[in-house]
Amino acid sequence: xxxxxxxxxxxxxxxxxxHEVVITLRDLSPGRxxxxxxxxxxxxxxxxxxxxxxxxxxxxxxxxxxxxCSVRIVEELPEAFEGVxxxxxxxxMQRMEQx
Amino acid sequence: MAHDDFRSFLAAINASxxxxxxxxQIDWDQELSGIGRLSCERNGPAFMFDNIKDYSGWxxxxxxIATWRRMAVAFGLPADTHVRQLxxxxxxxxQRPIPPVIVKDGPCKEVVIAGDRVDLFDLPVPMVHEGDGxxxxxxxxxxxxxxARSDWVNWGMYRFMIHNERLLTxxxxxxxxxxxxxxxxxxxxxxxxxxxxxxxxxCLSHLAAAATFRIAGNEADLAGGLRGQPVELVKCETSDxxxxxxxxxxxxxxxxxxxxxxxxxxxxxxxxxxxxxGNAICARVSAITHRRDPILTLxxxxxxxxxxxxxxxxxxxxxxxxxEANAVPVTAVYVPPEGGVHMAIVAVRxxxxxVAQKVLNVLTVRRALISKIIVVDExxxxxxxxxxxHAFATKCHPGRGIHVTRYQGRANTLTPAYDxxxxxxxxxxxxALDATWPPEWPRxxxxxxxxxxxxxxxxxxxxxxxxxxxxxxx
Numbered sequence: 001x002x003x004x005x006x007x008x009x010x011x012x013x014x015x016x017x018x019h020e021v022v023i024t025l026r027d028l029s030p031g032r033x034x035x036x037x038x039x040x041x042x043x044x045x046x047x048x049x050x051x052x053x054x055x056x057x058x059x060x061x062x063x064x065x066x067x068x069c070s071v072r073i074v075e076e077l078p079e080a081f082e083g084v085x086x087x088x089x090x091x092x093m094q095r096m097e098q099x
Numbered sequence: 100m101a102h103d104d105f106r107s108f109l110a111a112i113n114a115s116x117x118x119x120x121x122x123x124q125i126d127w128d129q130e131l132s133g134i135g136r137l138s139c140e141r142n143g144p145a146f147m148f149d150n151i152k153d154y155s156g157w158x159x160x161x162x163x164i165a166t167w168r169r170m171a172v173a174f175g176l177p178a179d180t181h182v183r184q185l186x187x188x189x190x191x192x193x194q195r196p197i198p199p200v201i202v203k204d205g206p207c208k209e210v211v212i213a214g215d216r217v218d219l220f221d222l223p224v225p226m227v228h229e230g231d232g233x234x235x236x237x238x239x240x241x242x243x244x245x246x247a248r249s250d251w252v253n254w255g256m257y258r259f260m261i262h263n264e265r266l267l268t269x270x271x272x273x274x275x276x277x278x279x280x281x282x283x284x285x286x287x288x289x290x291x292x293x294x295x296x297x298x299x300x301x302c303l304s305h306l307a308a309a310a311t312f313r314i315a316g317n318e319a320d321l322a323g324g325l326r327g328q329p330v331e332l333v334k335c336e337t338s339d340x341x342x343x344x345x346x347x348x349x350x351x352x353x354x355x356x357x358x359x360x361x362x363x364x365x366x367x368x369x370x371x372x373x374x375x376x377g378n379a380i381c382a383r384v385s386a387i388t389h390r391r392d393p394i395l396t397l398x399x400x401x402x403x404x405x406x407x408x409x410x411x412x413x414x415x416x417x418x419x420x421x422x423e424a425n426a427v428p429v430t431a432v433y434v435p436p437e438g439g440v441h442m443a444i445v446a447v448r449x450x451x452x453x454v455a456q457k458v459l460n461v462l463t464v465r466r467a468l469i470s471k472i473i474v475v476d477e478x479x480x481x482x483x484x485x486x487x488x489h490a491f492a493t494k495c496h497p498g499r500g501i502h503v504t505r506y507q508g509r510a511n512t513l514t515p516a517y518d519x520x521x522x523x524x525x526x527x528x529x530x531a532l533d534a535t536w537p538p539e540w541p542r543x544x545x546x547x548x549x550x551x552x553x554x555x556x557x558x559x560x561x562x563x564x565x566x567x568x569x570x571x572x573x
Contacts (some may be wrong), residue, residue: 027234037360037361039360043345061230062230081358082358083358085281085380086278089360092359
């Protein structure tokens with residue numbers, strides 16, 4: 001079965017730019033580790049590309065965009081991003097993206 | 100007398116008819132919490148799930164004190180004790196704190212898993228709501244942290260989400276006591292802050308953790324007071340923190356001073372998922388200890404969950420004490436659970452605009468979790484919401500009776516009414532709705548309420564009540 005992930009975004013447009021982006025994925029594979037988090041550098045495509053894992057994008061209130069995407073993981077990143085507690089997580093991902 | 104541990108409380112609510120056990124297999128992925136959620140919405144029982152998909156040998160108990168009946172049992176009182184009496188009991192016991200005692204060992208150490216053997220996915224942590232950011236471990240917990248510069252030990256109830264096998268993210272608000280300890284004492288020194296997340300302790304210890312309590316106050320002392328006996332504490336495996344020895348599960352971790360990760364969104368106690376994600380803390384787990392045959396406790400967070408009742412009682416008492424300390428002529432306070440900890444009813448001996456404004460100022464000076472305050476005269480029963488609504492609808496002047504204050508940096512970011520910009524800036528507003536008679540109105544010109552207790556002669560009232568009883572009516 002093809003893998004499925006989901007991610008959360010304040011604005012989905014930058015994810016769909018066709019370039020590499022930094023995102024946190026939630027692995028939707030069934031079993032005890034469902035919803036495990038994974039920080040990655042990846043390319044997101046819509047419409048989904050054949051052979052790639054399916055990606056669903058959710059808003060910051062958790063609503064799922066009904067249009068599926070696909071995701072190609074380029075690189076796995078460390079399990080946490082640099083930033084002082086309570087600093088903006090989305091901005092921390094952006095900083096990592098620009099490195 | 101209070102219960103020694105969570106299991107004796109479970110036995111008591113089982114005996115009072117306030118819990119149900121389910122031995123059919125239930126999926127931890129939404130199904131289990133959906134049952135708990137529906138129970139909150141229908142004032143239903145607590146549930147013990149004995150057969151959880153993928154997690155043989157584990158059990159989950161939901162919404163321990165989400166009803167006043169179960170709250171009463173937690174206090175060691177009859178299940179049908181009126182909420183007014185529960186408030187009185189809390190206020191009385193709160194005044195007699197009892198420090199905890201240290202013990203060498205406890206049931207929470209029956210199984211110890213440390214270091215590389217730690218795997219948070221070995222715990223049956225449920226997916227609480229569809230669309231949450233992840234699986235939430237901390238929903239009905241007791242999080243221990245220690246001030247870096249003093250002996251102050253804080254217990255709080257904060258949400259924590261699993262990121263991977265050893266990483267948690269959490270949302271103790273920056274204005275919370277844990278947030279204050281972290282930002283003032285550890286982040287400037289770039290030191291990791293040890294925490295311990297205790298799950299399934301005796302209910303009054305959790306109630307103390309969730310309580311609105313003073314800065315530098317030790318909630319363990321409060322828990323002892325509420326219980327009428329000290330809480331037994333045992334030392335953690337990987338830090339100098341102490342946790343209730345009877346806890347079902349303890350997660351020991353360190354909060355990073357320089358790392359962040361995704362946390363949320365999460366369907367929270369106001370009854371909404373408000374998009375507050377993006378600013379949280381990140382902790383690495385160093386050990387898990389638990390009892391044999393452990394029980395994970397779950398509050399299916401949302402409308403009328405356990406935090407609604409627990410904050411109703413502790414929040415209302417704290418509000419009353421703060422108003423008294425500021426010379427407000429308060430006679431009673433109620434925080435209705437239906438208000439999602441956003442509304443308080445304050446009764447005063449003498450009302451009017453000046454008093455309403457003062458109530459508002461006192462309750463918004465540091466943290467502003469309550470954003471709607473209805474001020475009523477002392478003859479309105481604050482626990483009778485029909486009477487409160489009647490007073491508000493008829494006595495609050497639509498122009499002169501509305502008092503608003505706005506603030507920056509201390510708003511409740513979980514308030515659904517705020518937009519994303521306000522949430523990020525923690526800016527917001529609170530309102531006092533003055534449903535009292537202006538004190539300058541002459542008595543002869545003040546309207547008289549058309550109820551039995553106000554518009555009938557005492558002798559007639561007495562006869563009516565006698566006839567009422569004779570008819571077998573309550």
